[in-house]
Amino acid sequence: MSADLALTDAEQSMLSGDDGPAIALAMRMVTGVARATRAPRLLEITGAHIDSVVYYGQAGLDFGERMVELGGRVRVPTTLNIGLIDLLHPELSQFDAATTDAARRQMQAYVTLGGRPTFTCAPYQLAFQRPGLGEQVAWAESNAIVFCNSVLGARTNRYGDFIDISAAITGRVPDAGLHRTENRRARVVFDVSALSAALLASDVLYPVLGLIVGSETGEDIPVIVGLSPRTHEDRLKAIGAAAASSGAVALFHAVGSTPEAPTLEAALQGGAPDRTVVVSADRLRSARDSLGTAGAGAALQAVCVGTPHASRDELRRILAALDGARVRTPLYVNTARDILSELDPTGEAAALRAAGVVIVTDTCTYVTPLIREIRGLVMTSSAKWAYYGPGNVGVDVAFGGLEECVASAIAGEVVRDDGIWR
Amino acid sequence: MTASGAEAIATGRALHPGRGAGVALPIGPLSFWGGVDWKDGRIIDGHHERHGTTVAGRVLVMPHGRGSSSAAVVLAETVRNGAGPVAVVTRSTDLILLVGAMAAVELYGISCPILELEHDAFERLAALGEIPLVVECEGEVGYVHSPASTAIVAPEM
Numbered sequence: 001m002s003a004d005l006a007l008t009d010a011e012q013s014m015l016s017g018d019d020g021p022a023i024a025l026a027m028r029m030v031t032g033v034a035r036a037t038r039a040p041r042l043l044e045i046t047g048a049h050i051d052s053v054v055y056y057g058q059a060g061l062d063f064g065e066r067m068v069e070l071g072g073r074v075r076v077p078t079t080l081n082i083g084l085i086d087l088l089h090p091e092l093s094q095f096d097a098a099t100t101d102a103a104r105r106q107m108q109a110y111v112t113l114g115g116r117p118t119f120t121c122a123p124y125q126l127a128f129q130r131p132g133l134g135e136q137v138a139w140a141e142s143n144a145i146v147f148c149n150s151v152l153g154a155r156t157n158r159y160g161d162f163i164d165i166s167a168a169i170t171g172r173v174p175d176a177g178l179h180r181t182e183n184r185r186a187r188v189v190f191d192v193s194a195l196s197a198a199l200l201a202s203d204v205l206y207p208v209l210g211l212i213v214g215s216e217t218g219e220d221i222p223v224i225v226g227l228s229p230r231t232h233e234d235r236l237k238a239i240g241a242a243a244a245s246s247g248a249v250a251l252f253h254a255v256g257s258t259p260e261a262p263t264l265e266a267a268l269q270g271g272a273p274d275r276t277v278v279v280s281a282d283r284l285r286s287a288r289d290s291l292g293t294a295g296a297g298a299a300l301q302a303v304c305v306g307t308p309h310a311s312r313d314e315l316r317r318i319l320a321a322l323d324g325a326r327v328r329t330p331l332y333v334n335t336a337r338d339i340l341s342e343l344d345p346t347g348e349a350a351a352l353r354a355a356g357v358v359i360v361t362d363t364c365t366y367v368t369p370l371i372r373e374i375r376g377l378v379m380t381s382s383a384k385w386a387y388y389g390p391g392n393v394g395v396d397v398a399f400g401g402l403e404e405c406v407a408s409a410i411a412g413e414v415v416r417d418d419g420i421w422r
Numbered sequence: 423m424t425a426s427g428a429e430a431i432a433t434g435r436a437l438h439p440g441r442g443a444g445v446a447l448p449i450g451p452l453s454f455w456g457g458v459d460w461k462d463g464r465i466i467d468g469h470h471e472r473h474g475t476t477v478a479g480r481v482l483v484m485p486h487g488r489g490s491s492s493a494a495v496v497l498a499e500t501v502r503n504g505a506g507p508v509a510v511v512t513r514s515t516d517l518i519l520l521v522g523a524m525a526a527v528e529l530y531g532i533s534c535p536i537l538e539l540e541h542d543a544f545e546r547l548a549a550l551g552e553i554p555l556v557v558e559c560e561g562e563v564g565y566v567h568s569p570a571s572t573a574i575v576a577p578e579m
Contacts, residue, residue, distance in 0.1 A: 025528060032524050036437050036515055056492055057460050057499035062529050140491060160491020160518060162498075162525045391456060 022072030039174035048168035051140035064109035120336035138167035146240035153259035186223035193226030204401035207383035210242025229256035242383035292397035306334035321406035328412035436559035440533030442509030463505035497522030509557035
């Protein structure tokens with residue numbers, strides 16, 4: 001072990017196996033990363049969100065089941081990300097029996113380790129997983145990481161497979177990267193103040209803006225100026241998910257909307273920006289077109305929304321946009337089982353299903369092959385779905401706003417207002 | 423094993439211990455998740471310049487990985503299947519690959535050493551192309567040798 005990393009007596013005991021073999025294994029993982037990042041010490045965390053739940057081969061399943069065999073148990077409140085299958089609606093996913101069994105076992109292993117069976121990529125939409133400003137946590141899943149850092153102001157690095165559960169079992173992370181104030185300073189300014197009021201008022205702007213922010217900043221930290229104060233959380237979610245798909249963005253600031261950016265000066269921590277990018281309507285239009293060129297009138301095979309998982313507000317917007325109509329093209333919406341259970345007693349879930357909406361929980365339509373195999377053109381309101389969907393499930397994509405997606409599902413073809421991008 | 427810097431082609435920071443020998447595969451950034459077939463190690467990212475080449479048994483010489491943190495589980499899975507690289511040499515600290523390599527040792531006892539080189543040393547190594555290399559990482563330091571020089575310093579192996 002590097003002499004640079006100082007462990008407390010308690011942490012040394014964890015590493016040496018005094019607290020059991022699962023904690024020792026988890027501590028070897030955490031200290032291995034701490035050494036690589038030259039962290040001087042470990043930090044205690046107050047919560048974790050685990051992405052290791054999704055089955056991508058035997059090694060992931062083996063790690064979860066090894067931790068269970070060794071008697072592992074999370075030490076902090078922990079939520080679980082999506083799995084490969086929808087446990088509540090197993091008839092939706094189409095895998096062979098062996099894959100289904102492995103996917104189920106992997107999800108179960110993390111529940112046995114003490115994870116709460118939320119199976120959502122948007123844990124921040126659940127009241128019990130909202131860490132506060134400055135809180136140290138260990139989150140995995142790129143959109144959740146960027147939301148946690150940016151919108152909640154809690155602090156996490158980009159954790160992922162194996163290390164997320166290791167942090168939850170030890171309750172520790174390396175004191176490095178975004179856990180430290182000085183590393184949260186914005187470097188690149190994105191100025192959107194030249195955009196039209198109509199575009200700024202439209203939900204469809206935000207995922208496209210996120211794509212540009214991600215591809216222009218790479219691993220740097222961006223700050224956006226010119227958005228309305230207190231921009232809606234669903235819009236900030238869309239920016240972050242897109243920026244974490246097209247780039248490696250783990251934190252962005254939005255002046256007047258995110259907690260570490262009451263002012264531009266605060267987001268820059270008093271420094272000067274490395275550069276400023278003025279976002280034009282032209283640039284947005286070409287980013288939007290990069291998500292798929294199918295325009296108004298193109299015939300649709302399916303509509304997929306809810307990537308990241310739909311919020312209560314988004315589900316209610318879908319219901320309002322349906323306005324009693326029934327969809328002609330299948331409309332799939334991913335959400336968390338905990339959010340679905342809130343819309344069951346109100347009758348809203350039943351109303352969505354009566355209109356022909358297929359509600360998917362515990363997984364995402366961009367990783368799970370649906371029983372009604374989709375080929376051809378799929379419309380989505382998610383830049384993340386549009387970015388990964390073609391590679392993962394082999395389809396073409398049309399991109400539009402949530403209300404446009406619903407109108408398109410009703411019409412059976414792409415319905416889109418292109419005038420707004422001028 | 424006697425690791426020594428005297429006859430090394432390159433010397434750098436050992437991120438993950440172990441020894442691996444194979445033909446170098448210098449490539450641009452690649453995401454194992456969605457970019458490598460975990461069954462046979464073939465590069466399946468259609469946008470990658472070495473699409474179709476396998477990483478199995480090679481010393482991967484790559485500035486850094488790309489994209490999703492699920493690359494860690496795919497690296498571990500290729501190693502489990504005997505379809506992974508035998509060593510990875512990078513130019514910047516890649517925590518995702520490190521975590522995958524650590525998990526592979528914990529689960530299967532197979533080590534895929536990871537060596538981090540300074541910018542210039544990395545570029546010089548990458549420029550040597552697809553030649554046989556031995557990577558040895560122990561403690562804080564790691565070395566890249568040609569197979570012949572390793573045989574001389576470690577005849578007992």
